[in-house]
Amino acid sequence: MKKQITFLLLVLFIGHSYAQKVNTEDSLTIRNLYDMALLNGKSYDWLDHLSNEIGGRLSGSLEAQQAVEYTEAELKQLGLDKVWLQPVMVPKWTRGTKEYAYIETAPGVSTTTNICALGGSVATPALGLKAEVIEVQGLDDLKNYGREQIEGKIVFYNRPMQANLINTFEAYGGCVDQRYAGAAEAAKYGAVGVIVRSMNLRQDDLPHAGSMSYGDIPADQRIPACAISTNGANYLSSALGIKPDLKFYFKQNCKTFDDVKSYNVIGEITGSEHPDKYIVVGGHLDSWDLGDGSHDDGAGCVQSMEVLRLFKKINYKPKHSIRVVLFMNEENGLRGGRKYAEQAKLKNEQHIFALESDAGGFTPRGFSFDTDEANFAQIESWKPLFEPYLIHSFTRGGSGADIGPLKDENIVLAGLRPDSQRYFVHHHAANDTFDAINKRELELGGATMASLVYLIDKYGTKTATSDVKN
Known part of the structure; x- marks a missing residue:
């Protein structure tokens, strides 16, 4: 009996030690991501260029094309494994x-x-x-x-x-x-x-x-x-x-013209263990034309780019292939999101997780998840890792318009949820401009997204039949 109790205590001790080790390892990695974003971030500079050098990026416009070319070039400079443009026909409407x-x-x-x-x-x-x-x-x-x-x-x-x-x-x-x-x-x-x-x-x-x-x-x-x-x-x-x-x-x-060709901008870090399973993080590159689209959705785009940059900077080698997708035409057609999902289906690509930032560049408060109970329970168990950064809100609900077409029974969809009280003051208006962006808030959002993607990549997601840990 004493031997059984001793064995049980040993198992519990090893399990507890392992849990502490995992928790400590994750805490240190997440701390590193936040440090890198806040001390050596790139998102604010990227958004400065998108907003002040290019401006409003209405689908089909010259500015939208300039944004495609700029973000493609910046992603290539990050040293990703792949960067490419995905053609998509978009509506062209002018004011x-x-x-x-x-x-x-x-x-x-x-x-x-x-x-x-x-x-x-x-x-x-x-x-x-x-x-x-x-x-x-x-x-x-x-x-x-x-x-x-x-x-x-x-x-x-x-x-x-x-x-x-x-x-x-x-x-x-x-x-x-x-x-x-x-x-x-x-x-x-x-x-x-x-x-x-x-x-x-x-x-x-x-x-x-x-x-x-x-x-x-x-x-x-x-x-x-x-x-x-x-x-x-x-x-x-x-x-x-x-x-x-x-x-x-x-x-x-105003006037509507024939559809024109544009592009989703995509960059990828190929998975070290399972390159044929994909995690997506993204925002929409187009915006309305009254302002410069800093909050909607330049912020989401540069935060998503920052996720991959942070992983490169801390030398994190993901198990799964992680893609940043800058979608075109969310505002007046959702053509980019639909095209990406269509191509993923044609290629039989298995997407296990997608995260979108399209709620402004304000202070991050948490995430909402479109998923089942099993996956949400696993994600909720990570909540203590975010609480030191005042990220408290993990809820089930919507995710994002552009990643919505990817939805199936095996993918977890998520949306970054910043503080929303000021968002609709700027949404689609002439004051959606770079001067309304707080650098620190923007950078906190990018680090928060990177932290969640890191955890999903490390621990995987759950399907109806088995865990997708690889």
């Missing part, structure tokens, strides 16, 4: 000359207001469009008005983001459908145009762009759609309360 709008409360009495065309919208007539306005609180409310009340008018969608939701992405998701499908739905009732309240929790004069769709509406029946600033939306709503028959005038000069 044209600056939009103009005013609210007319009486003949000759008007107040100018700030708008921007929504991405994919048609232009107004050459001389602009003027009509009466009907205010609605989102798509569901639109159904309460018949054609007799809407026909010949401009529909004003004024449903705000819900300010008491702590998760601002939840608030965004609650009203963004009016931006995306608002014109298509309003056109069915005979509306001649659409105004959408900007997706912004702050009261300011900046209109926020974003994509919209006409669905299957014929080209000759499409109506122009614009976003109005939150201050402008509040003023228009108040004015309508006093004078319901006021008129709104706007002029926009």
Whole structure:
């Protein structure tokens, strides 16, 4: 009996010692990653160039192509095993000359207001469009008005983001459908145009762009759609309360061209043990054109590049092949994400994990995971390794738009989750610029992503039948 107890204690001691060794080893590696990112980081300089030397990178634009060439060259300088461009056809939409709008409360009495065309919208007539306005609180409310009340008018969608939701992405998701499908739905009732309240929790004069769709509406029946600033939306709503028959005038000069060729930019460190199993980390290289796309999503791109740079710097040799993918055309088509997944399937590539950063370059708070209970339990066991860096939030939920097409039963998808309270102040607006980036916050995000990728690479993921540890 004593021998059995002694043996059991010995086994427990060895197991405990091994666990301590693993934990210490992981802690030291993660500390090294953070030290390297904060003391010798590269992400801030990369983003400086993308933002200030290239600028807004709308799909199909010259700036988008310049960003492809720049990031390809920078990845090659890192000494990765492979760097290549993956062709993808993307939509080409241009804004044209600056939009103009005013609210007319009486003949000759008007107040100018700030708008921007929504991405994919048609232009107004050459001389602009003027009509009466009907205010609605989102798509569901639109159904309460018949054609007799809407026909010949401009529909004003004024449903705000819900300010008491702590998760601002939840608030965004609650009203963004009016931006995306608002014109298509309003056109069915005979509306001649659409105004959408900007997706912004702050009261300011900046209109926020974003994509919209006409669905299957014929080209000759499409109506122009614009976003109005939150201050402008509040003023228009108040004015309508006093004078319901006021008129709104706007002029926009946007145009859609034929699709053009662009590229996903891909770099790889080939796995030392299992080169045919892939881990992906990425962001989207395109942005809207009003600002320079620093938060959305230049930050995610340079953080993803930084993950591979950090591994090279600390001389970490991953077991699995790790790829950085800078996706093209997330903003108005998701063509890059779909193309990457399509090619991966054609080549029978086995992807075990994908991590996306597309929520801004603010202080990282944690991750959300699209995965099963077994994988989430393993990931949660690593949470103590992140707590010294104040990374506390590990939740199950969404991951990222570009990695979504990779989803199958055997892959774990994840999204970096920075503090979201300031994100929608800048999202798709003219103030999404480099001066809104905090260098330290950006670098913390890159190190946080590298730490999670390191742990996934070391311990593997779980499938329905077995662990993918190799």
